[in-house]
Amino acid sequence: MSNSTARAISPAELEARLRLHALPDLGPQRFQRLLQAFGSASKALSAPASAWRSLGLPSACGDARRSAQVRDDARHALAWLEPAAQHLLMWDQPGYPPLLAQLDDAPPLLFVAGDPKILELPQLALVGSRRASPPGLDTARAFSRSLAGAGFVITSGLALGIDGAAHQAALDVGGRTVGVLGSGLENIYPQRHRSLARAMIERGSAVVSEFPLGCSPRPDHFPRRNRIISGLSLGVLVVEASVASGSLITARLAAQQGREVYAIPGSIHHPGARGCHQLIRDGALLVESVQQILETLSGWQNLPPSPAPSPEPIAHPLLALLHAAPHSSEGLALASGWSLPQVLAALTELEIEGRAQRENGRWFARLS
Incomplete structure (x- = not known):
């Protein structure tokens, strides 16, 4: 049928x-x-x-x-x-997401809290590590804001880390976002994101699940959830992930489903970059700006003609080093050739400006 x-x-x-x-x-x-x-x-x-x-x-x-x-x-x-904001979509009925319907194992029933119509709009999945670094979170926020501003619905798994940052950033710019659960809609997981899920539902976005309403999260549910994330989307962007990350499962499912796969590279010293580097070796498009994604999808219909601009180039020499990899104060002094007092003074200014932050003895650049 x-x-x-x-x-x-x-x-x-x-x-x-x-x-x-x-x-x-x-x-x-x-x-x-x-x-x-x-x-x-x-x-x-x-x-x-x-x-x-x-x-x-x-x-x-x-x-x-x-x-x-x-x-x-x-x-x-x-x-x-019965409530107006709660819906059930069925594979053989009108309103079911057309891209998802193409899958051989498309969910026959899909519970939706929020606006089901956004599931028919062009979506891009943005996924990554639950234990993301501060630069990774900033990257996710920056790309999510720009992609949402370009007209895409941002789709992810409502997990901690990259997923949550992507959902929140889309909401922050008035965009729309879809969260796909590995549990039932009456058992939002993780619990720390229940308020985020409520905000998504209340602000014209949606949270969806193929599982019965009260279903608990189980390890085998998340690969099933991941196929929905990729199946709903035109492409999947992996921001930061280890080689064993579930985000790589999502990306590989996307490739099998004929979707675009994008990966953001990182430092060779950062474990969270290795999954992205593996995807690039496997044929994913190496992405350094939102514009590169938009160019690959330039023929897609119903998008606004003018995408949001890419971030401005980095001018500060210490920020250039921090974007390449996190550093200690002493490491920055050695890499830049500056004296340690000069480095500490500059880092203080960058921290006040919101362009750098310190965590666990190391400094990170902020993209936003």
């Missing part, structure tokens, strides 16, 4: 789909297999157990479909949908 041939579904069919969705170990592809085999969720629920087994479905799915818990979960989801 495709979006072009979709028909509005009945309330009974909607409840049946929610019951299927609540079954353990079903997953997107098995969900689609049931709909294709029986023609509707209602008929699938009433089919004999032997028919389910013939489709290779786990016995736990068939055993649970008539349970009181599954019925209660479906009724709870129906009640959750």
